[in-house]
Amino acid sequence: MELDRIARLAGGGGGKVLLYVLDGLGGLPLEPGGPTELEAARTPNFDELARGGTCGLHDPVAPGITPGSGPGHLALFGYDPLVYETGRGVLEALGIEFPLGPGDIAVRANFCTVDAQGRVTDRRAGRISTEEAAPLAAQLDGIELDGARCSVRHVKEHRFVLVLHPDLASGDGVDDTDPGQTGQPPRAPCARDAGSEATARLLAAWLKAAAERLADHPRANMTLLRGVSSKPDWPLFEEVFGMRAAAAAAYPMYRGVARLVGMDARTAPDGARPLVDALRARLAEHDFFFLHFKPPDKAGEDGDFDRKVAAIEEADAIVPELVDAGPDVILVTGDHSTPATMRAHSWHPVPFLIHGGPARHDAATSFGETACRTGAHGRVRGCELMRLAAASAGRLAKFGA
């Protein structure tokens, strides 16, 4: 359902909604028939919310599709990731909290090595260390082109973000310059449409200026550009759902995605406890609060089943205090599954619970993948959860007469 149609139904009145995201929540059992990480965890507080509320499973993007963190969160914010697609450059900029403005063009860039003939001999500059690469990135910052200022921020090892601030609006339809293999020269920036030709020219000029500044470095003597993209012009969360929205997250990526849709995102220290403080401090002046808890995903990515269980238990422990802070509707879920057995994000649907608002009884008496399958909501798409939460908070008017 299109966001502008939801906006027409969202009057502005209603209760407060808390979205509590346990990153990578969904999991898999260690052996057939065994419990998942969430099912193995002792979660008396989530279980109580599940008993008093309603449960289900959601597909953040679509069945069978493994979501990245950006699409996973956009879905939870109500934005269909198949419609609202973010460019890689923008996501990389969000990940280091670089403040993109309208018209800015973000590029996911990295150092590489070229030989005397200009052919790429190492696409990652020998996986140059952060210590060695950071000063080189600093050297590339602030190049002035005829038609654009340019910013560079180092990310990690060989990776950095390039942001063009063009004097005149220009498109982001420019192909990657990475040849994808060694032995070839980098491709020239090539515009896919007439409206992006100025951007391609600016990027070519920037590449030339950057190569001059890197000429004396033995390994990182050239750069490759990917994911050329500009900050999307999407409806803001507040415009769609009529809720003043705040966010607290320890990791910049998640604050970045929240800001992309206009949330007032702040940094929270590591751990679950600081999320309680964040909610208490700022729930009064907001209608919607997004709390992000990263550890389950990290443990899953590390293949550490027990640490993921412990992380989920840590997230569970603060629930009574979150409830006390006074949200009317609480939505607990993950942005995707990260089974420890897979050491990676996966496509498996993600358990969720909604507590608060008028609801039917369901069979889920605990919070877990198996129980959620018997829940009142069945299996829905991730981007539908915000509608269910907003409806539960009494925020959506009738569609049609």
Add this chain to the structure above:
Amino acid sequence: MELDRIARLAGGGGGKVLLYVLDGLGGLPLEPGGPTELEAARTPNFDELARGGTCGLHDPVAPGITPGSGPGHLALFGYDPLVYETGRGVLEALGIEFPLGPGDIAVRANFCTVDAQGRVTDRRAGRISTEEAAPLAAQLDGIELDGARCSVRHVKEHRFVLVLHPDLASGDGVDDTDPGQTGQPPRAPCARDAGSEATARLLAAWLKAAAERLADHPRANMTLLRGVSSKPDWPLFEEVFGMRAAAAAAYPMYRGVARLVGMDARTAPDGARPLVDALRARLAEHDFFFLHFKPPDKAGEDGDFDRKVAAIEEADAIVPELVDAGPDVILVTGDHSTPATMRAHSWHPVPFLIHGGPARHDAATSFGETACRTGAHGRVRGCELMRLAAASAGRLAKFGA
């Protein structure tokens, strides 16, 4: 799935389908864990259909969206309400059974009060009584403009319907004139597109003529226009599903929506019993029959749980006679939920059962929200039910070779 693709599969042969709509059927328990209205009702006949058929839950519009009666019924007729959206003016005209023709432009209008400077002082003319307003509406009927005839029909209290019959086709993209607050003059009718400018001019001329006729009335001395819309040019039900379709309903609104898609809709007296007579009298010459039963919704809107239970039991009692009338497939459901505890339509998915045709067994041994969640169909969109019913009646050919 687009209606023209369904039409290519619907060959014309097959069994007869009965759609039996209990308006506002879905409900909520009075207390957590308790039965809903449908579950509290003694419905031996629906339960028997559920045992012999298959069950599920449907979202008339989309998860989290509360449907109005128009969209809810269009969904049951197979028309996706997110695609087939009806204007407010058209719905208001349907609600009083005004026969809209092609090219007619319907407007939801109401009396208001303006001061000597033309500023609105009461947007509803002091909620003028039906007795006082009806003669005023009659006075406005039949205004002849240069370019259109105009009809006015009173609805209730301050509300009436204005229908333009323009001499030349003109668009319905004209903004509301209601300023939304007092202290402002009504807005002039403003076209959103070039094709609707003639309509805006006609409406402005009508407003002037109407104001002259109302000049001497102390309160209802002006009118406000909303929901300018023309009868949609949609594929007819018979073209889509290949079934000659009839309808019987006690309320004009539902006959109106049925006629909008080309059904032969007739008035039935109040109560469930007359629906049996309607079906018996006209099933022979039709392939599809829509019976509408309003009382569960009215009781729900009144917050009367017990009366809603009784209404559902009344609807259940006639089932043996409906079965005897000989439809091959029976689809029983609601157009939306109207939980008595909420005294309003709600977004909660609606139970349905399909009886007849080759089907799998499912776990639903009674007709209710909880049982339907374990049904063979799971959770589907409302507009998919007609496909399931038509397929069960052997009416849809294979898609592709």
